[in-house]
Amino acid sequence: MTNKDWPLWEIFIRSKQGLNHKHVGSLRAADAEMAVENARDVYTRRSEGISIWVIESNNIHASDSSDADMLFEPSNTKVYRHPTFYDVPDGISHM
Amino acid sequence: MKVLNTEELNRKFQEKIDNDIKIEPNDWMPDAYRQTLIRQISQHAHSEIVGMLPEGNWITRAPNLRRKAVLLAKVQDEAGHGLYLYSATETLGADREDTIDDLHSGKAKYSSIFNYPTLSWADMGAIGWLVDGAAIMNQVPLCRCSYGPYARAMVRVCKEESFHQRQGFEIMMKLANGTPEQKDMAQDALNRFWWPALMMFGPSDDDSPNSQQSMKWKIKRFSNDDLRQQFVDATVAQAALIGLTIPDLDLKFDKKSGHYIFGEINWNEFYEVVKGNGPCNKERLDARRKAKENGLWVREAAMAFSAKRAIKKSA
Numbered sequence: 001m002t003n004k005d006w007p008l009w010e011i012f013i014r015s016k017q018g019l020n021h022k023h024v025g026s027l028r029a030a031d032a033e034m035a036v037e038n039a040r041d042v043y044t045r046r047s048e049g050i051s052i053w054v055i056e057s058n059n060i061h062a063s064d065s066s067d068a069d070m071l072f073e074p075s076n077t078k079v080y081r082h083p084t085f086y087d088v089p090d091g092i093s094h095m
Numbered sequence: 096m097k098v099l100n101t102e103e104l105n106r107k108f109q110e111k112i113d114n115d116i117k118i119e120p121n122d123w124m125p126d127a128y129r130q131t132l133i134r135q136i137s138q139h140a141h142s143e144i145v146g147m148l149p150e151g152n153w154i155t156r157a158p159n160l161r162r163k164a165v166l167l168a169k170v171q172d173e174a175g176h177g178l179y180l181y182s183a184t185e186t187l188g189a190d191r192e193d194t195i196d197d198l199h200s201g202k203a204k205y206s207s208i209f210n211y212p213t214l215s216w217a218d219m220g221a222i223g224w225l226v227d228g229a230a231i232m233n234q235v236p237l238c239r240c241s242y243g244p245y246a247r248a249m250v251r252v253c254k255e256e257s258f259h260q261r262q263g264f265e266i267m268m269k270l271a272n273g274t275p276e277q278k279d280m281a282q283d284a285l286n287r288f289w290w291p292a293l294m295m296f297g298p299s300d301d302d303s304p305n306s307q308q309s310m311k312w313k314i315k316r317f318s319n320d321d322l323r324q325q326f327v328d329a330t331v332a333q334a335a336l337i338g339l340t341i342p343d344l345d346l347k348f349d350k351k352s353g354h355y356i357f358g359e360i361n362w363n364e365f366y367e368v369v370k371g372n373g374p375c376n377k378e379r380l381d382a383r384r385k386a387k388e389n390g391l392w393v394r395e396a397a398m399a400f401s402a403k404r405a406i407k408k409s410a
Binding site for chain 1: 119121122171175178179182185190191192255394397400401404405
């Protein structure tokens with residue numbers, strides 16, 4: 001076997017019940033089980049989380065950052081998507 | 096999509112930096128920016144890893160269980176910090192194994208402070224107090240560095256490191272208030288680590304040619320000399336409080352500027368240590384090389400085990 005790096009894993013931690021898992025960083029591990037164990041040691045030594053997801057980095061597909069302007073154009077012509085577009089008369093509450 | 100030429104890309108890039116918009120791994124960046132970051136972050140990673148050696152030297156000889164547990168936790172943190180930083184270099188396209196081999200071949204540098212020996216238990220105090228203190232001064236501004244993954248790694252590092260300096264100061268305080276022999280030990284450690292700690296901020300601004308570009312890219316936020324001054328100003332009072340003397344006859348408070356003026360740093364020594372001629376350079380690199388070689392079978396066994404586990408699962 002060659003002296004090669006273990007696969008790279010992206011680590012996601014749920015900091016507490018009710019919150020979503022959030023990306024915290026990455027690490028290398030031989031397989032998923034080991035990635036979870038290592039993530040536990042590296043990223044949750046000070047009660048940072050209660051649940052860990054690990055995903056091998058090459059399974060992540062991302063949008064192209066050079067397309068960001070086009071993809072995430074703020075659609076300023078579609079202001080009606082926002083509640084502030086609508087007039088609400090005085091005296092109306094809970095809306 | 097409109098294809099931008101390099102000049103336009105460069106302009107847009109600098110515009111983002113000027114507007115404090117972070118650069119992320121897949122964004123376009125000038126090659127020099129990428130290379131500067133790879134160099135700086137990998138040096139930083141190496142420093143964390145090599146930095147475990149002088150302290151690891153005292154784990155088995157810590158004076159009591161509490162001190163031992165604290166030192167273990169600190170050294171474990173440094174390993175984690177090395178990992179965050181190696182990961183950050185990987186987001187820039189650097190290969191982890193190559194990065195580490197560059198350290199082992201002597202091509203890559205690490206903080207020269209770790210090439211000094213740790214001769215007594217008091218050195219654990221001096222390192223935590225001074226070396227981690229200086230590192231924190233460097234690292235806090237790096238939390239706002241323009242490169243996202245580096246900045247985020249630094250936030251984690253700084254959060255974890257806040258106890259490192261305190262535990263060091265606590266050791267020094269205890270020794271300084273102890274028997275005359277213990278106080279001498281503390282003073283001796285301060286004497287040996289003070290000047291190397293000042294050198295940690297790097298060459299003076301006049302001799303630091305890359306600094307200006309790094310400031311323009313917002314990798315660096317403060318100059319070496321400014322950070323060094325900040326460190327001296329903060330540390331002198333701390334030493335006085337525990338009755339230790341900073342080993343600098345030229346040290347005096349300048350009322351006009353509100354800063355301490357300190358003596359000339361021995362830059363000759365600094366460059367000699369950087370070049371590899373410090374007291375422990377060879378020992379440190381040998382230890383790292385040996386660790387890699389001796390760990391090889393473990394890494395291979397883990398891969399073999401995971402392959403076996405995968406077959407069992409699919410069967």
